[in-house]
Amino acid sequence: xxxxxxxxxxxxxxxxxxxxxxxxxxxxxxxxxxxxxxxxxxxxxxxxxxxxxxxxxxxxxxxxxxxxxxxxxxxxxxxxxxxxxxxxxxxxxxxxxxxxxxxxxxxxxxxxxxxxxxxxxxxxxxxxxxxxxxxxxxxxxxxxxxxxxxxxxxxxxxxxxxxxxxxxxxxxxxxxxxxxxxxxxx
Numbered sequence: 396x397x398x399x400x401x402x403x404x405x406x407x408x409x410x411x412x413x414x415x416x417x418x419x420x421x422x423x424x425x426x427x428x429x430x431x432x433x434x435x436x437x438x439x440x441x442x443x444x445x446x447x448x449x450x451x452x453x454x455x456x457x458x459x460x461x462x463x464x465x466x467x468x469x470x471x472x473x474x475x476x477x478x479x480x481x482x483x484x485x486x487x488x489x490x491x492x493x494x495x496x497x498x499x500x501x502x503x504x505x506x507x508x509x510x511x512x513x514x515x516x517x518x519x520x521x522x523x524x525x526x527x528x529x530x531x532x533x534x535x536x537x538x539x540x541x542x543x544x545x546x547x548x549x550x551x552x553x554x555x556x557x558x559x560x561x562x563x564x565x566x567x568x569x570x571x572x573x574x575x576x577x578x579x580x581x
Contacts, residue, residue, distance in 0.1 A: 400425045402482075404462065407436045415450060422458035428482055429454060431464040452491055461488040466513045528563065537562050 403425050410418070410433055421427055429451055437447035455461065460483040463471075471479050532538050537559040 402426045402428065404428045404430050404482075405433065406430065407433050410437075410450070411447075415453060418454055418459075419457040422454060427454065427459040428462045429459050430462045434461065448494075452494065455488055455491050460485075461491055463487075464509070466509060470513075528566070531566060532559055532563055535562070 403421065405413075405418075405427065410429075418427070434451060437451060438444060440447055451459075451461075462482050463479065463484045464487075467484065468479060529538075
């Protein structure tokens with residue numbers, strides 16, 4: 396009886412610490428999923444980004460697959476009201492296969508664009524929320540003594556900040572509950 400192949404998801408340490416031939420051999424025996432995080436880490440690499448992307452492409456040509464990004468997973472599950480059937484993103488896998496990685500940045504551009512569109516409203520919301528909490532803390536006098544020029548001892552400053560957050564905990568819980576209720580399903 397043949398052994399059933401394992402589903403293996405590798406991280407950047409395994410990816411960079413293993414020879415390309417051993418990883419390609421692994422794709423012949425098991426289902427190798429290259430995680431979204433691995434690809435993002437390779438895209439962020441300043442020294443050898445192109446080389447890492449070409450290694451990913453070679454692994455996909457050998458049979459590895461690209462995994463869904465967390466954003467795509469949540470978008471799918473929210474839209475379909477059900478979990479995904481597979482962790483493999485066939486469309487992104489095909490895009491990587493078709494990319495030249497020499498001026499042709501379809502994969503890079505589409506991933507960056509989707510991430511930016513999904514994260515921007517969250518970041519803007521958090522900045523607005525942070526501004527609100529800061530102005531409320533300032534109005535209530537919780538921030539006195541927290542300014543860097545007023546308190547240079549970091550431990551004392553952290554202790555004062557913790558005390559400030561404790562004072563504001565009720566406000567934060569009420570505001571968070573209000574924010575969460577906006578996203579509740581009917």
